[in-house]
Amino acid sequence: MANCSNCSAPLPQNSIRCDFCGSRNDVDLKGVHYYTTHETDSARTCPRCNIPLKTIDLKLDGKFLIERCDECLGLFFDPGELEALLEATVTNVFVIDRSRLGNITIAPNDYGVSYVKCPVCAKIMNRVNFGAKSGVIVDRCKEHGVWLDGGELRHLMEWMKAGGKLLDQERQEERKKAEAEQERERRDKITQMPGGRYPDNSFDDYGSILRTEDPDLFHIIKKAVDFFTR
Ligand SMILES: [Zn+2]
Ligand SMILES: [Zn+2]
Ligand SMILES: [Zn+2]
Structure with a gap:
């Protein structure tokens, strides 16, 4: 369990906000050790706090710009960037650790079920499950990208490390097989x-x-x- 960087009290399991001193802990980008800020104001607005997001450079294989809110520590990724970041930061995962996956499936979210607006087009974003058993519901605008609340990136990295993505791929393959099997059965029945x-x-x-x-x-x-x- 993580501790508050301000007062060292243990952080609640599903929150980045300390119960004791009230400060929010930036847990998401700690795993990205080559993280360098290049903070500039972005034209995009935080869907939680309604203030301008900051553009930061994660220097991932060159320039890698994402947006972050200084207040709630939420992050916004252009389409494909979140997947790219996860791929780059979590490598060498070869096994699916099911018990570990079972333990990380509670999403760290202080907001409950709520809909937020896309920081770019201001349309209400869709809530979609990120991968099998990740427990993280991300807010996605098909056109512009994905919003993660503070703490959710950390959670997705844990999920990747425990083999969550492998589990995802395994399930997709099983689904494809089952569909092909059904199709074959349907076909057999009709020809008979x-x-x-x-x-x-x-x-x-x-x-x-x-x-x-x-x-x-x-x-x-x-x-x-x-x-x-x-
Ligand atoms: Zn604290
Ligand atoms: Zn915010
Ligand atoms: Zn949008």
Whole structure:
């Protein structure tokens, strides 16, 4: 457990704000040891505090600019930057440590469920789960990037170290396999129906079958598709 850098009291598990002295602890960028600030005011605004964000340079393989709020210590990343930062700072992870993953899944967030505006376009951002079992719900604007509240980056680094990303990839592969299996089963069932013919390609070709001149074929396929996709 981390301690407050101001008064050394233990920090609450899911917060970067000290219960005793009230100061916020900057835990996120401690793991980035080549971290150098290049602070300049940004035109972007903190979605929590409504003050201008500061642009800082993490000097990651050259210039790597992100935005940070001095007040709440939240961070804003352009699309792809958060993933790049995690890749660069957490390396050599080869095993999925499930018990460790189980322990870090409580998100450090002082804000509860709340929606925030994109610092660039001011549209309400989407809340999306970041990876399997990370416990972090990030605020994402599809066009402009991702907002992390203070403490969440630290949490995502822990998640990466425990093999969270590997678990993610494993699950995606399992999902793909299961989908392929389902597709094969559907296909088998249709071809086994009397008169049921199934195109070589997948259901993407359903549309072209519906334009067929053969009314019988149309009905058979349509019935089958409706039945199996219900
Ligand atoms: Zn304190
Ligand atoms: Zn702020
Ligand atoms: Zn936006």
